[in-house]
Every structure is written in C-alpha cells, then in structure tokens.
Amino acid sequence: MLLALTLNLIVLLGCTTELVSNDEASTNKKTNTDNVDYTVTENTVADNQNSTNDEVCFTTNLIAGQHHIAGTVTVENDGENLIITYTTNGDWTIDATHLSIGGCDDGSIPTTGSGNPKIGHFEYHSTHSDGVNQVTYTISLDDILEDYCFAAHAEVKGPTGGETAWAEGTEFSGNSWAMYVEAKLSDCDENDPPSY
Numbered sequence: 001m002l003l004a005l006t007l008n009l010i011v012l013l014g015c016t017t018e019l020v021s022n023d024e025a026s027t028n029k030k031t032n033t034d035n036v037d038y039t040v041t042e043n044t045v046a047d048n049q050n051s052t053n054d055e056v057c058f059t060t061n062l063i064a065g066q067h068h069i070a071g072t073v074t075v076e077n078d079g080e081n082l083i084i085t086y087t088t089n090g091d092w093t094i095d096a097t098h099l100s101i102g103g104c105d106d107g108s109i110p111t112t113g114s115g116n117p118k119i120g121h122f123e124y125h126s127t128h129s130d131g132v133n134q135v136t137y138t139i140s141l142d143d144i145l146e147d148y149c150f151a152a153h154a155e156v157k158g159p160t161g162g163e164t165a166w167a168e169g170t171e172f173s174g175n176s177w178a179m180y181v182e183a184k185l186s187d188c189d190e191n192d193p194p195s196y
Contacts, residue, residue: 040126043134057188065163073152073167077188085136092158097135099124104149116174151180
C-alpha cells in the first residue's frame, strides 16, 4: 500500500501545466466569473490612437487622478452588442478595468450606503497585460435598457504614476470623485451621425 501511495504521489507531482504566454492570452479574454456573458479584448494601438470606427456613437474623456485626460471611452452598438472601448493616449497604459451597466435610477450599479461605487462588485472586469492601451468590452444587448447608465473605471499608469481613472460623466452621490455616464440605446441609431 505504501508503494502504491508513493507511486501515485510521484505521478501527481510529475505532472506539469503548460503556461500560456501573455501575448496569446491577451488578445481575446472571456471573463465570466459572475455568469455574465461578455468578452474582453485588449490591444496595443500604435501611437495610442483611437480607432476610427464610423459606428462610434458616443465618446467621453477618461479622466485619471481627477485632473488628467488619459484617453477616451467610446460606445458602439452593432445591433446585437453594446461595445464599450477604453483607449488611452500619450504615455498612459491600462492595468485593469471595471465596468457596470444598468438602470440610472434603480440601483443597478453597485454602491455603498454612502453612495460610492463598489468597484469590486462591478459585473464586468479584467486585468490587462503590460503596455495595453485599448480594452474593449462586448456585451449582449439582451439586458440593456433603452435608458441606461454605465460606470467605467480603470487602473492606469502614466507620466504621474499609477492613477484611478473614470469615464467622465456625473459624479456619484458619495464623497469620492467617481463618475457614471447616462446614455440611451437610441443614441446609437444607424440614421444618426456619431457625436464626439
């Protein structure tokens, strides 16, 4: 019995796991820890330029550390999915992102009793590879209301070091500078020109 136990232990310890390189893992991540269906794609865009997709229907600044415009957050609607893209500019890169989408007045975006967002409870989230400057969330329209709000948070690095960043919008009622954005699905009508 001791010999069988020893052989099993040797077999178990002899197994190795294959590591996937960051380059392979970073191109298209499926993060679904909360049983929410979405995909996350990360890129390194040359010269940190925003995509020139004609389908972008809404753009707001990505504000880092309250005082720096570190990039933009854009919204697209392809008819099946809401597509929210964080893109940094200059020397800014993205380490992690957290995103919550829901009704503006129904408490869908998780907050504390004092009105500050609970980033750790946002339904969409991911960490990113070094040097990434564009992150795209693709989310099914099935559960998105016509009038919706989203809170787009990022952990970024730039000339001032590590900073917290938010898509520019309305401040939460708490004592932080965290923000959310009010939007409408109809703002992404095919017949309407994009707003920048």
